[in-house]
Amino acid sequence: MAAELSTSINIKEPRWDQGTFVGRAKHFFTVTDPRNILLSKENLEKACQIIKDYRTTPAVLFWQWINQSFNAIVNYTNRSGDAPITVNQLGTAYVSATTGAVATALGLNALAKHVSPLIGRFVPFAAVAAANCINIPLMRQRELKHGIPVTDENDNRLGESSEAAQQAITQVVVSRILMASPGMAIPPFLMNALEKKAFLKRFPWMSAPIQVGLVGFCLVFATPLCCALFPQKSSMAVSRLEPELQEKIRASHPGVEIVYFNKGL
Numbered sequence: 001m002a003a004e005l006s007t008s009i010n011i012k013e014p015r016w017d018q019g020t021f022v023g024r025a026k027h028f029f030t031v032t033d034p035r036n037i038l039l040s041k042e043n044l045e046k047a048c049q050i051i052k053d054y055r056t057t058p059a060v061l062f063w064q065w066i067n068q069s070f071n072a073i074v075n076y077t078n079r080s081g082d083a084p085i086t087v088n089q090l091g092t093a094y095v096s097a098t099t100g101a102v103a104t105a106l107g108l109n110a111l112a113k114h115v116s117p118l119i120g121r122f123v124p125f126a127a128v129a130a131a132n133c134i135n136i137p138l139m140r141q142r143e144l145k146h147g148i149p150v151t152d153e154n155d156n157r158l159g160e161s162s163e164a165a166q167q168a169i170t171q172v173v174v175s176r177i178l179m180a181s182p183g184m185a186i187p188p189f190l191m192n193a194l195e196k197k198a199f200l201k202r203f204p205w206m207s208a209p210i211q212v213g214l215v216g217f218c219l220v221f222a223t224p225l226c227c228a229l230f231p232q233k234s235s236m237a238v239s240r241l242e243p244e245l246q247e248k249i250r251a252s253h254p255g256v257e258i259v260y261f262n263k264g265l
Contacts, residue, residue, distance in 0.1 A: 014027040015027065015030075016204065017201055017202070017204055019201065020201065020202055022202070023204075060106065061102065061106070064102045064105055064106060065098060065102055067105075068097070068098040068101040068102050068105070068131060068135060069094075069098055071101070071131070071132075071135050072093075072094050072097050072098055072101075072135055072139050075097070075135055075136050075139040075140065076090070076093070076094075076139050076140075078172075078264050078265035079139070079140045079143065079264050080140075080143060080148045080149075080165070080168050080261065080262045080263055080264040085142055089142060093138055093139050093140075093141055093142070094139070096138045096141075097134065097135045097138035097139045098135070100134040100135070100138060101130075101131035101132075101134045101135040102131075104127065104130045104131055104134055105127040105128070105130065105131045108123055108124075108126050108127040108130060111123050117192070121188035121191070121192065122184070122185065122188060124184060125180065125181065125184035125185060128177075128180050128184060129177045129180070132173055132176045132177055132180075133173055133177075136169060136172055136173050136176065137169055137173070140165070140169055140264070143162075143165035143168070143169065144162055144165050144166065144169070145162070146160060146162070147159075147160030147161045147162045147163075147164065147165055148160060148161065148164055148165045148168060148261050148262070149261060149262075150164050150236070150241070150245075150259040150260065150261045151259065151260050151261070152253060152256050152259065152260070153258070153260065155260075156253075158245075158248070158249050158252075158253060158256070158259060159245050159248055159249070160245075161236075161241050161242060161245055161259070161261070162242065163236065163240055163241050163242055164234075164236055164241070164259070164261045167234065167236060167263075168234060168261060168262075168263035168264055169264075171229075171230040171234065171263050172263060172264055172265065174229070174230075175226045175227060175229050175230060176226075178222070178226045178229065179219075179222050179223055179226035179227070180222075181222070182218035182219075182221070182222045183214070183215040183218035183219050183222060184215075186214065186218060187211050187214040187215055187218070190214060191207065191210070191211060191214075194207075194210070195207070227265060230263060231263075232262065232263060232265075233260050233261070233262060233263075234260065234261055234262075234263040235258050235259065235260050235261075236258070236259055236261070237257065237258060237259075238250070238256060238257055238258065238259060241259065
C-alpha cells in the first residue's frame with residue numbers, strides 16, 4: 001500500500017478500470033451525473049486540489065513527522081533504565097531522532113520513483129528499517145552515554161554499563177526491523193501476483209482492503225514472535241563490560257561472571 005500511495009494520481013484518467021464494462025459504466029455514470037451542474041468551478045478546483053495536496057512536500061513531511069514522533073514516544077517509554085532525564089535532554093533526543101528518521105525515510109521513499117514497480121514496493125521497508133536504526137538509538141542516547149543498570153542473578157545492582165546499553169539497543173533494533181518485515185515483504189509479493197489476476201482487474205477497489213488485511217494478519221504473529229526473539233532480562237559476560245566496571249564488580253562481587261539488564265522493547 002505504501003508504494004501505491006507514493007505513486008502520482010492522474011486525475012485526468014478514469015477512476016475505474018476501463019478494460020471492463022462495469023468500470024466503463026461507473027465512469028460514465030459519474031461523468032453524466034446531472035448533479036454535476038450544481039457544482040461551481042471553485043468546488044471542482046477544490047476537489048482537484050485535495051487530490052494533489054497529499055503529495056506535496058509539506059504533506060509528506062507532516063505525515064512522516066507524525067509517524068516518527070509516534071515511534072519516538074514508543075521508543076522512549078519502552079527504554080531501559082530508571083535514571084531521570086531532563087526536558088532539554090528529552091527535547092534534544094526527540095528532535096535528533098525525528099529529524100534523522102524523517103530525512104532518511106523521505107530519501108529512501110524518493111527512490112521508489114526510479115526503480116521497477118516490484119522493487120519499489122520494498123523501498124518503504126528499507127525506509128522503516130533505516131528509520132528504526134536512527135530513531136531508537138537517538139531516543140535512547142542517554143543510555144549509550146551513561147549506561148543502564150546491570151545486576152547479578154539476584155537483582156543486586158552492580159552499576160551502570162554503556163556496553164550493556166549497546167547490546168540492549170541493538171537487540172531492540174533487530175527485533176523491530178524483523179517485526180516489520182513480514183508485513184512489508186510478504187504483501188508486496190502477493191499483491192504483485194494478484195494484480196495480474198482477473199479478480200483485481202474486475203474489482204480494483206479490493207486492493208486496499210486486501211493489503212490492510214494481509215499486513216494486519218502478519219502483525220498479529222510478527223509482533224509477539226519478534227518481541228520474544230531476545231530475553232527481556234538480557235545478559236552479558238562481565239569480561240565484556242567497561243574495564244572500570246569490571247574492576248568494581250570483581251572487587252565487590254568476585255564470584256559474578258554474568259550480569260543482567262532490562263533491554264527494553
